[in-house]
Amino acid sequence: MPPSICEVCKDARAAVIRPKNSQKICKQCFLTVFEREIHETIVANNLFHRGERVAIGASGGKDSTVLASVLKTLNERHDYGLDLVLLSIDEGIKGYRDDSLETVKRNALQYQMPLEIVGYDQLYGWTMDQVVAQVGKKGNCTYCGVFRRQALDRGAAKLGIKHVVTGHNADDVAETVMMNLLRGDLPRLARSTSIVTSSAASDIKRSKPLKYAYEKEIVLYAHHKKLDYFSTECIYSPEAFRGSARTLIKDLEKIRPSSILDIVKSGEDMAALVPPEVSGSISCAAEAEGEANGCGSRNTNGDSMDLMEKQIAANEAAASLETEIKLPTAPAEPAARDSAPVVSIHDKKSKGRRKGKINKQVMGQCERCGYMSSQQVCKACSLLEGLNKSRPQTSIEVGVEDEEGSTTLMRQIAGIVISAG
Structure with a gap:
């Protein structure tokens, strides 16, 4: 069986089969193509x-x-x-x-x-x-x-x-x-x-x-x-x-x-x-298109995005057509029960997570160390607090050797002392 020829240069013997697209390619062409794809990703x-x-x-x-x-x-x-x-x-x-x-x-x-x-x-x-x-x-x-x-x-x-x-x-x-x-x-x-x-x-x-x-x-x-x-x-x-x-x-x-x-x-x-x-x-930054970086992936299709948006809109419209079913009240019940509000079978769901709603995450800064966090205390400080509970009578000073040129985050954290509980 004759040896495979590089599909890029059409000259050298193919030494590599690319896992991405099964392309048969020689060693030098593979190195060149790989570097070119990274360059195109950087530029795009x-x-x-x-x-x-x-x-x-x-x-x-x-x-x-x-x-x-x-x-x-x-x-x-x-x-x-x-x-x-x-x-x-x-x-x-x-x-x-x-x-x-x-x-x-x-x-x-x-x-x-x-x-x-x-x-x-x-x-x-x-x-x-x-x-x-x-x-x-x-x-x-x-x-x-x-x-x-x-x-x-x-x-x-x-x-x-x-x-x-x-x-x-x-x-x-x-x-x-x-x-x-x-x-x-x-x-x-x-x-x-x-x-x-x-x-x-x-x-x-x-x-x-x-x-x-x-x-x-x-x-x-x-x-x-x-x-x-x-x-x-x-x-x-x-x-x-x-x-x-x-x-x-x-x-x-x-x-x-x-x-x-x-x-x-x-x-x-x-x-x-x-x-x-x-x-x-x-x-x-703008996401790279598949053809731009040579990775062979699909480009973002505007039609598919429109379809997804239409499906979401259809789901919301269907939700608005749901019928609320109210439990019947007996006329012979005491006045206290008659005054109670009518309960819908959907109320149990509404008390929990609202359908179709995603909790918002607002990025801010940890009140302890100043690192970015969506909570008052960042995950690192929370984890450290748990670890330090096993170290009674111990203090860990978190600081920076050189404050010059540091960001606001680093200046805030320089003097913080995390104490064990």
Whole structure:
């Protein structure tokens, strides 16, 4: 059987079959096409502006390593004019994070980028090893996720950087969409599908340049570029709920390779129906069209959106035609009962969640630490309060070494002391 020829250059021997579209392609064409798609995603969504300082959330894994490599390449090739910095979070997981940070340190030298490492122990007084010892392996990823998000923002603020990019890929976004659907969390779904997220409560925005890149293609890129990355999975992650969503999506991908991008686009379509005041006043850049970034996904179809809106309107019209049935009253009843209000069989439902109504989330600032939150007390402070109850007579001072150039959030948090109950 003759060897396959690259479908792009029509010359070299095909060495890669793209998981995204089953395209047979040679090694060099694959690297070029992958980089071009990331560039088109960046341009289509206006992710950067010239002279901007950008922090790359670097964990040492394949995603963040590929992101750092691609951004360095594109920054030089297309003259973005960016000042790139590696920002790593040390969660305090022995045998995992300490080893991966060594990889990040090597990447900093290889890519000639400055590196900043921020630790949970310095920020919160807890390492993840200590958290797991306290709460167990069930639900520990909740603590890590909440702490990590705040730690990235605080690390960026320390460096005076207002833009953080993360290595979230199409598989990650699809998993998040599936998780929020299973939880029935529509407001969070709207935020998680955005390629750029920001809030009036924080000066720092985030973006996901690899949003439409398949995880398998990221691995192929790292392999063919011979990138130095850490591949061991977190020792605590197998218990995470995300693992169940990941397994489901991988099974779907085996049957239909395009299912990952289909789920991402479905999440985007549903998020478009959520009003900004419901989704937490999180603004996002224009979503990239499938053809614009070369990912092969469907473009947002105006006809399908009109159909969805008509269905919603039809449901509301049908609800207005519901007949209210009143319970009959006996004439011989005492006067006290006669004076009671007539009860509808729908009243029980109206006492709970109103049909078709979504609770609004208004983003503000935590009254304790100043970090953005839809509640009076942010999730991180709530989690810390629970953890610190086991530490009587103990105080943890949360501060920042260098206040100059910090945001309002950081100046507010500098003098806060969280005391154990």
